[in-house]
Amino acid sequence: MKAGLVVVTGGGTGGHLYPGLAAAQALLEAGLAVVYVGALGGLEERILPKSGLPYRLIPAGKLSREALQPQEALKLLRGLKAAQQTLRELRPKAVLSMGGYAGFPAAFVAALRGIPLVVHEQNAKLGLANQALARLARRLALATPLALPPSLAAKAQVVGYPVREEAHSAEEARARLGLDPHRPTLLVLGGSQGSQELNRELPERLYPLLSHWQVLHQCGPRWEAEMKARERPHYHIRGYVEAPLAWSAADLAITRCGAGTLAEAAFHQVPVLGVPLPRHLDGGAQWANVGFYAERGAARRLSSWTEFERELEALLEPSTRAQIRAKLKGLSSAGAAQRLAQAVLEVV
Numbered sequence: 001m002k003a004g005l006v007v008v009t010g011g012g013t014g015g016h017l018y019p020g021l022a023a024a025q026a027l028l029e030a031g032l033a034v035v036y037v038g039a040l041g042g043l044e045e046r047i048l049p050k051s052g053l054p055y056r057l058i059p060a061g062k063l064s065r066e067a068l069q070p071q072e073a074l075k076l077l078r079g080l081k082a083a084q085q086t087l088r089e090l091r092p093k094a095v096l097s098m099g100g101y102a103g104f105p106a107a108f109v110a111a112l113r114g115i116p117l118v119v120h121e122q123n124a125k126l127g128l129a130n131q132a133l134a135r136l137a138r139r140l141a142l143a144t145p146l147a148l149p150p151s152l153a154a155k156a157q158v159v160g161y162p163v164r165e166e167a168h169s170a171e172e173a174r175a176r177l178g179l180d181p182h183r184p185t186l187l188v189l190g191g192s193q194g195s196q197e198l199n200r201e202l203p204e205r206l207y208p209l210l211s212h213w214q215v216l217h218q219c220g221p222r223w224e225a226e227m228k229a230r231e232r233p234h235y236h237i238r239g240y241v242e243a244p245l246a247w248s249a250a251d252l253a254i255t256r257c258g259a260g261t262l263a264e265a266a267f268h269q270v271p272v273l274g275v276p277l278p279r280h281l282d283g284g285a286q287w288a289n290v291g292f293y294a295e296r297g298a299a300r301r302l303s304s305w306t307e308f309e310r311e312l313e314a315l316l317e318p319s320t321r322a323q324i325r326a327k328l329k330g331l332s333s334a335g336a337a338q339r340l341a342q343a344v345l346e347v348v
């Protein structure tokens with residue numbers, strides 16, 4: 001007999017979905033039953049059917065700092081209605097929201113119905129949905145320490161970012177990815193959707209490295225066909241990669257600065273040159289994320305492409321990478337999923 005049912009919600013992009021799946025797994029291991037509630041049209045639509053977890057997909061509107069678009073507002077209303085039906089039917093003991101627009105409807109309805117709500121914030125800055133939900137939540141679980149007003153600080157706890165804790169030897173990972181098992185490997189990771197900026201800037205800048213290195217460049221599924229034309233011997237383009245394999249294969253990475261990407265770099269101890277999204281695009285979350293690591297000597301942040309060659313040269317130096325790896329070791333959030341599951345158990 002299971003100790004009770006917990007709804008885990010959140011998704012839209014990988015940065016919210018994958019830590020949600022890791023948390024769901026830890027809750028199952030702690031003896032709870034889990035149903036995952038994701039958004040129609042989010043990455044979860046593709047990933048949840050393969051996860052083995054019971055799940056529901058409901059509409060979810062994208063929240064915005066500016067005026068809410070009419071079609072998003074409509075989706076938000078439909079999502080709240082669907083969340084109400086789902087929670088009435090499932091009667092969970094608690095709801096764990098991993099944030100993002102996809103998690104908002106079920107989390108908000110849970111709070112209204114008096115179902116204990118735990119909210120996890122992945123970024124080094126409280127997101128828009130979580131700013132509203134944190135006030136209603138019993139617990140606020142954080143990936144990194146945040147400066148918070150006293151009312152929120154009282155229920156906050158740093159648990160870390162639940163990464164997929166799966167590592168392989170570099171040779172095995174490279175072979176499974178179709179790479180040369182023995183070449184040093186530079187990973188380019190654009191995040192869930194790929195990064196147009198990294199796609200535009202990097203191949204030509206990195207070709208000169210190919211005499212010794214190989215590059216695995218994840219460009220985003222939407223750009224795969226056009227980016228394939230820029231492949232060269234030892235420059236491999238992929239729309240989407242198996243992240244645990246890609247990180248295991250890598251000696252160095254150039255990435256967007258989603259919370260998930262940087263937490264994975266810390267887990268796998270891969271030095272990163274971070275190229276954050278411009279501040280206005282995600283409210284500055286990516287600047288804050290890479291700032292957390294860069295201030296501790298555990299990553300480098302690129303502020304302008306004019307600095308790229310100098311930054312890359314520094315990171316190609318094995319001694320620089322060794323220093324960064326030593327700092328990353330202390331920042332790995334291994335065990336975060338279990339700590340988050342424990343926080344949920346405490347409110348059940």
Ligand SMILES: CC(=O)N[C@H]1[C@@H](OP(=O)(O)OP(=O)(O)OC[C@H]2O[C@@H](n3ccc(=O)[nH]c3=O)[C@H](O)[C@@H]2O)O[C@H](CO)[C@@H](O)[C@@H]1O
Pocket residue numbers: 013014015016018122123190191192193218239240241242243244257258259260261262264277281282285286289
């Ligand atoms: C545009 C935007 O709003 N981005 C946000 C989004 O980023 P986004 O979801 O893109 O980025 P993250 O780095 O947090 O997570 C991406 C996840 O998808 C995985 N992955 C990605 C590509 C791939 O080919 N294979 C793969 O498995 C990564 O390994 C990682 O686990 O959520 C993050 C976490 O809240 C935020 O920090 C970002 O600011």
